[in-house]
Amino acid sequence: MANEQNIQRTDLARIRPDAFLRQPAAATRATGKTAFETRLEQALGNDPETQRRTREELKTIVLAVQAGFTDPWQLTDLIFQARHPELIGADLSQSPELLDEWNDISARLVQPMLNDLAALQSSAAPGQAPGGPDRHFVAPSSDDAAPRGVGKDKMAAASALDPLIEQAVALCPGLPPRLLKSLLVQESGLRTDVVNQYGYAGIAQIGRREARELGLSVGVPGTESDERLNPSLAIPAAARLLHVKAQRLTEMAFSRYGTPQGDEYWKFVMGAYNGGEGTITVAMGHAYREGLARAREEGLTGPEAVAFAREWATKWEHLALGGETAPLALAAARYFPKLAAQKFVEIRNYPEQIVARAARRRTAAG
Structure with missing residues (x-):
């Protein structure tokens, strides 16, 4: 049974992005790496400037999820358009390089971060197994783990x-x-x-x-x-x-x-x-x-x-x-x-x- 301290720490509606990024990723707890460090290694290597940008992008994803945006497509668009504001509304189908970048953001930043959030969310709900690597994060409901603190109300509303x-x-x-x-x-x-x-x-x-x-x-x-x-x-x-x-x-x-x-x-x-x-x-x-x-x-x-x-x-x-x-x-x-x-x-x-x-x-x- 999770204690009150754990409940407070794992409430996605209250957690700060920096605090989340400092939490150990489930797959790397044995090595002591943080989720952020793991994500940087997986996504972008060791270039300091690229890491700085990626840190801001990861924060943006967490903030967007906290605000209720959980669709992977929308989150990928959010990051891509922040990198290329001049391309908002543009046709990407004619540029394989831009399509590759969009897909890279989705595969290396958005989906892994959503999986981390889903696992964090599941760890806050007693009796529920942590989300696997292919689990897609969605808003809390009676069908998916909900953040403690607001979970009971959301589960009741979903059951209704x-x-x-x-x-x-x-x-x-x-x-x-x-x-x-x-x-x-x-x-x-x-x-x-x-x-x-x-x-x-x-x-x-x-x-x-x-x-x-x-x-x-x-x-x-x-x-x-x-x-x-x-x-x-x-x-x-x-x-x-x-x-x-x-x-x-x-x-x-x-x-x-x-x-x-x-x-x-x-x-x-x-x-x-x-x-x-x-x-x-x-x-x-x-x-x-x-x-x-x-x-x-x-x-x-x-x-x-x-x-x-x-x-x-x-x-x-x-x-x-x-x-x-x-x-x-x-x-x-x-x-x-x-x-x-x-x-x-x-x-x-x-x-x-x-x-x-x-x-x-x-x-x-x-």
């Missing part, structure tokens, strides 16, 4: 959403409540008042166009007139939107390329929630054609080749095989030409994280 979620899934036949809740955690950390820089708002991060389609009034975005900020309206709307995505995928993609089964089905639907059903349809088309080519290499023809291709195209992991020429990467380049590389990674990881989180919670519940 469960009846809404249980009722809402009826609007999307077959959708397990655990997956809808995990999607809401992914989108907003179960915070109801979030409005991101692109205008998506509320616990389900619904855009203005989708809100109109779902019958929600936006009014003045981010104010009381914005119904996306009302969880009793936004959660059912999210379930309806998932049902719409599922119907469109059935018509556009599944009927042509095969229908995924089990959790795989929901990975495709949730991929469409994030990246659009058009993106997923194009990606499945590429995967289907790749499956046909593989079938022919195996000597399959006719119905057997088609069956192989449909089976291949209905596995989410197959959409991400091939790097820049992966089916999902090609689809992202078509629909998000200015953000293709970043959007590919985001759409690829989004449903995997949702399903994995839901599975962990189901296992923990027995």
